[in-house]
Amino acid sequence: xxxIRLAVIPGDGIGVEVVAEALKVLDAxxxxxxxxxxxxxxxxxxxxxxxxxxxxxxxxxxxxEDLASIASHDAILLGAVGGVPGDPxxxxxxxxxxxxxxxxxxxxxxxxxxxxxxxxxxxxPLANPxxxxxxxxxxxxxxxxxxxxxxxRVGTPNEVATEVSVNTAFxxxxxxxxxxxxxxxxxxxxxxxxxxxxxxxxxxxxxxxxVNAVAAEYxxxxxxxxHVDAATIFFxxxxxxxxxxxxxxxxxxxxxxxxxxxxxxxxxxxxGNINPTGTFPSMxxxxxxxxxxIAGQQIADPTAAILSVALLLDQQGLxxxxxAIRDAVTADLAGRTPASTSRSTSEVGDAIAASLHxxxxx
Ligand code: NAD
Ligand code: IPM
Ligand code: MN
Numbered sequence: 001x002x003x004i005r006l007a008v009i010p011g012d013g014i015g016v017e018v019v020a021e022a023l024k025v026l027d028a029x030x031x032x033x034x035x036x037x038x039x040x041x042x043x044x045x046x047x048x049x050x051x052x053x054x055x056x057x058x059x060x061x062x063x064x065e066d067l068a069s070i071a072s073h074d075a076i077l078l079g080a081v082g083g084v085p086g087d088p089x090x091x092x093x094x095x096x097x098x099x100x101x102x103x104x105x106x107x108x109x110x111x112x113x114x115x116x117x118x119x120x121x122x123x124x125p126l127a128n129p130x131x132x133x134x135x136x137x138x139x140x141x142x143x144x145x146x147x148x149x150x151x152x153r154v155g156t157p158n159e160v161a162t163e164v165s166v167n168t169a170f171x172x173x174x175x176x177x178x179x180x181x182x183x184x185x186x187x188x189x190x191x192x193x194x195x196x197x198x199x200x201x202x203x204x205x206x207x208x209x210x211v212n213a214v215a216a217e218y219x220x221x222x223x224x225x226x227h228v229d230a231a232t233i234f235f236x237x238x239x240x241x242x243x244x245x246x247x248x249x250x251x252x253x254x255x256x257x258x259x260x261x262x263x264x265x266x267x268x269x270x271x272g273n274i275n276p277t278g279t280f281p282s283m284x285x286x287x288x289x290x291x292x293x294i295a296g297q298q299i300a301d302p303t304a305a306i307l308s309v310a311l312l313l314d315q316q317g318l319x320x321x322x323x324a325i326r327d328a329v330t331a332d333l334a335g336r337t338p339a340s341t342s343r344s345t346s347e348v349g350d351a352i353a354a355s356l357h358x359x360x361x362x
Contacts, residue, residue, distance in 0.1 A: 001040040004316055007073040007281070011051040012095075013290030014300035014345075015079025021302035021349025022077060025325060026309045028356035033321040041318065046073065052083035052095050052290075061098035067106060075312055076103070076283035079305060080290040097147065104140050107280035109273035110171065111178050112138035112249075113311065114256040114287060116239075121334035122264035129262060130240030135186075136259060137179040137244060138252025140273055142171045143203075145249045167203040167248070172210045178276055179246035180218045190222045190243035191215075194231045194251055207248070231255060235262060260287050260304075267301025268333075270308040272315060282315050284308040298344040303329060306352060328355045 010019040023045070030041050048066060055061055070076060081099050083090045103109075114136040118124050124132075142165075149163035183191040193211045197204030208225065215223045226234065228251045234241060235258050247255065260269030269287035286304030294300055307329060313322035332352050343351070 001042050003042050003044055004075065005073045006043050006045045007070045007076045008045050008047045009050050009070075009076065009078040009081070010047070011079040011081040011290060012053055012083060013080060013292050013295035014288075015051070015081065015290050017079075017295075017298060017300050017345045018286060018302040018305035019077060019079040021345060021352075022079075022305035022309045024349045024353045025306045025328075025356065026077075026313075028353040029309070029313065029321040029325045029328075030318075032356045032359040033318070033324055041321075050099055051081040052087075052090055052093065055093045055095060056083075056089060061093055061095060062102050067102070070103070071107060071280055073281050075281050075316060076107075077305075077309065077312060078103075078283055078285040080286065080288060082290045084292040101145060101147075103283060104273050105146075107273075107283065108275045108277070109140045109280075109283060110175055111272075111274040111276055112136075112140040112252060113272040113274055114138060114252070114259065115270065115311075116256075116259040116263050118263050119268070119330055119333040121336065122268070124262055124264050126236065126239070126262055130238070132239045132242075132263065134239070134242035134259075135182060135244050136252055136256050137175060137182060137246045138256065139171065139175045139247070139249050141249075142166050142168060143249030165200070165203055165248070165250075167206050169206065169210070172206055173214065174276075176207075176210050176214050176246055178274075179244050180214055180221055183221045183244040184218055186243055188243040189220050190224075192231075192242060192245045193223070193225045194228050194245055194247040194255065195225070196228050196251070197225075198227060203248070211246070228255070232258060235259065256287050265301060266304070268303050268307070270304050270306075270311055272308065272311040274315065282312075284312040284315075298346060300345050302345050302349050303333070306349070324356055324359060325352075328352045331355060 010016040082095050116134050118129055118132045144163055144165040146166040148166050151161040153159050179191055183189050195204050195207050197208055239262055260266040266288045271287050273283040275282050286308055310322040310325040
């Protein structure tokens with residue numbers, strides 16, 4: 001049988017709660033589809049205790065040993081990391097940069113894939129959203145996230161703080177190519193570049209020129225452009241117009257929380273941090289964070305983490321298991337009623353896992 005070594009980082013807050021359900025569903029999906037896939041698959045899981053909780057306990061954010069060990073796995077499942085925003089005890093830790101971004105950068109996750117659909121029966125806050133089915137291809141290793149900045153005269157009236165966006169021809173071209181490849185496989189074959197080329201002219205020109213050049217190799221893909229501020233208008237007024245969106249790291253971050261909200265809630269939004277070359281393991285995680293406001297109450301929606309497992313299975317070449325999860329989630333979402341929204345986090349995971357187990361007995 002094929003062994004897939006999975007590094008599991010539950011993290012903090014609801015990360016721990018939703019990862020427990022995601023693993024439950026992973027095991028159920030693998031059991032339900034192993035035979036039909038031909039070869040049986042075994043996920044061998046290693047748990048890494050990382051995040052704000054670990055930092056408060058030991059002072060470690062991510063040791064070189066942790067990183068090397070995680071990198072030796074085939075894939076990574078992450079819940080969420082980070083404490084209560086503003087917690088003074090975490091001031092010097094910077095869990096988000098030192099752990100999450102360190103993983104994305106070190107493992108060269110240059111594609112941050114964030115799909116959005118409105119599942120049947122799910123209530124969007126938009127009255128009439130239409131047929132929403134788009135994917136944000138967010139650049140994952142560059143932009144304003146690189147830490148290329150600094151501060152002078154900190155704490156004085158003359159303080160100056162900079163945070164300079166880094167965009168390389170290499171980095172932009174590889175993510176743009178990935179987005180075109182993806183658009184080419186989708187029925188509508190449409191790609192929208194989202195940027196702010198009217199103001200961020202240097203990086204904007206690099207992105208637009210790259211899209212124009214690569215577009216010549218994809219004559220079937222229709223290309224357009226939106227400034228990011230206008231894109232937020234259309235996310236609310238006509239999200240069905242989008243197919244594949246390619247954008248920089250920060251714009252992609254902001255747009256995908258909005259995308260989660262219009263799809264019926266951030267608790268439904270899945271993502272994959274992909275290293276398409278396969279040099280390093282890809283990492284799958286819900287778009288949401290550790291949600292300190294609801295942590296420990298078993299009320300978080302585990303669906304985003306569960307759908308992130310489906311992305312993981314796709315990437316591992318197990319599309320049957322991935323589809324089985326999406327079908328089980330689709331059925332669960334369609335059956336959610338106002339009364340069932342009071343189900344606990346683990347009850348939602350149990351229900352989705354149970355419908356996968358019922359596939360085996362058929
Ligand atoms: P958040 O996504 O954690 O929470 C925003 C709001 O959405 C909260 O009201 C929360 O209760 C709600 N929410 C989030 N996930 C939910 C779910 N599954 N079900 C139901 N409701 C859900 O964002 P935040 O409050 O800005 O950040 C909290 C912490 O998480 C911060 O430390 C932040 O840096 C970190 N963070 C981590 C990641 C990650 O690890 N990938 C992502 C985003 C934020
Ligand atoms: C996300 C998060 C992260 C990001 C933070 C926690 C570093 O918001 O995954 O969307 O900005 O990428
Ligand atoms: Mn975010």
